[in-house]
Amino acid sequence: MAGSIKERSPGSWSLIIDLPRERGEKRRQKWVTFKGTKRAAEKELARLVTEIEDGKHVEASKLTLGQWIEEWLKAGAPGRRQKKVSQRTLERYGQLLRTHVKPKLGHRLLQKVRATEIDQLYSDMADAQLITPRTQHHVHTVFGGCLATAHRKGLIATNPMEKVEQIPSPEAFNPENQEADDQEIDGIDEIGEGLTETELAKLIAGFKSRTVYPIVVLAAASGARRNELLALRWSDLDVGKKTLRIERALEHTKKFGIRIKPPKTKRGLRTINLDDDTMAVLLKEKQRHLRLHAGIPDGAEVDLSLIHLPSKALMFPALTVSFTTPRHPRNFSRDFADRAEKLGFGKTRFHDLRGIHATALLDAGIPVHTVAQRIGDDPAVLLKAYTKRKRTTQADEKLSEAIASLAAGFLSAG
Known part of the structure; x- marks a missing residue:
């Protein structure tokens, strides 16, 4: 590829580059204005020719x-x-x-x-x-x-x-300086100091008189995200197998408002096991919904199996008159944080329950990939966040027990 320079005025040069052309195509040239010395213009011409030959040249643009x-x-x-x-x-x-x-x-x-x-x-x-x-x-x-x-x-x-x-x-x-916005943290990219088993029990008990109690219980027992929990339907619960399917989440945007959509990643699609106590809380909540739906007062003995909620009834709806209207995620998180602070738990967020759940399982020796699969997260991200936090007393005790067991094993062999 050839090129030449032509002086337009003192200190101003035209860099002329002969561009490649196909057979039968007319001569094509690229003209570039350059200001500086002749030597600098020659260097710039050589640079442009090399860029064009290597396919790396970018046309000048006024795009800001x-x-x-x-x-x-x-x-x-x-x-x-x-x-x-x-x-x-x-x-x-x-x-x-x-x-x-x-x-x-x-x-x-x-x-x-x-x-x-x-x-x-x-x-x-x-x-x-x-x-x-x-x-x-x-x-x-x-x-x-x-x-x-x-x-x-x-x-x-x-x-x-x-x-x-x-x-x-x-x-x-x-965490003390986190600005309040509507961005839910999808992963466990930070794990706080967490709560002891006694503290967590006290926190959850502080919500027992409130309608959000079942949500708080399920969050602590499952490690699910807020927007996954608020999008759950009763059809996702398998009572016989004691499992819960998570296959959708709420999304709150300015353009569409609050809507239900699939999880952000494939990891979000999962089925998790639930313990008996959590199942009991959820079933009690479903019975409350059935009574409200049929207009049956508390205490009245009826066969609730004859009552059916709408097919898309949410576990934790905003209104129990429709059962399909989702709660406002930002308002829910704000109300939780306000209540937690009144209970003496400082700046505890609803999302912290997810981190507490993951931490408890990891401290108990559950493999990181198993915990990550349960909460729908990337094992590498979960492990990175876990290693950054301070060790808990429970973790130190588990470590001591493991070391003692290991030492006892190889010392007894000698």
């Missing part, structure tokens, strides 16, 4: 980062697997980028965004301390996905994110 962010979101925020994310996740991505990235860098040409500017953005976020380190890391993850797609589509020659040095770390996450 802000415009590309909106295009990426409109396309469904596709990632490396080129799949769209859920509507709820998409709205969260939009919130992060529009709040923390666009105001600072949205005006910049997409092709001109530099790693140093991103470093400065992250440094400013950290200095302002308006959002937690964990949310700062979420911003980095989403922003990185946005730029990676631009690079994959050939809109930028290189991805500036690859040279960023001020990457926010989620390790400094402080």
Whole structure:
């Protein structure tokens, strides 16, 4: 491939590149304006020729980062697997980028965004301390996905994110400073100190007089996510086998409101075993629903097997007049947190019951892959979160017992 330079005016040059052409095709050239010395123009010409020959050249564009962010979101925020994310996740991505990235860098040409500017953005976020380190890391993850797609589509020659040095770390996450939003944590990406068996019993007992009591019990006994629990139907419960199928979840978005959809990942589709005490709580709740549905007062003796709830009746509906209207997830979490704080449990969240359940099983020596399958999570993510938390007294006791048993075994052999 040939190229030449032509001086337009002092310090201004036209870089002329002869582009490849098919047989019978007219001559094609690419003209690029360059300002600088003749030597610098020759170097830039050589660079452009090499890029074009290697198929790495990106045409100049006036597309701004802000415009590309909106295009990426409109396309469904596709990632490396080129799949769209859920509507709820998409709205969260939009919130992060529009709040923390666009105001600072949205005006910049997409092709001109530099790693140093991103470093400065992250440094400013950290200095302002308006959002937690964990949310700062979420911003980095989403922003990185946005730029990676631009690079994959050939809109930028290189991805500036690859040279960023001020990457926010989620390790400094402080539960006391978590901002309140409507984003449910899908995985166990952080496990707090948890509660002892006595403390957990006290917490759950504090909800016994409330209609949400069965939800709290099932959350602690199953490790299921809030939005999975609120989407459960009575048809998901197999009384004979004492199992519960989890095959859907609530999704709360601005576009669609509250709706029921399949779980986010295949891991979410699962069947879990329940203990007798939890089954008893659920069956008592179903009897209450049957009486309400048929208008039968408490204490009246009737054959409840003759009463049938709607086929899509929810276990924990918002209204017991329809039984199919889901609860508002954000309001439910807020009410739980308020009640837990009044009971003396500080900033305990409903989602913490999921972490407490997983921690208890792991402390009891249940294999990590078995626990992960039960709660519908990635074993690697679960293990990483578990290893970051402080050991509990129960875990230390289990460790001591295991070491004693191991030592007794090999010492007795000698």
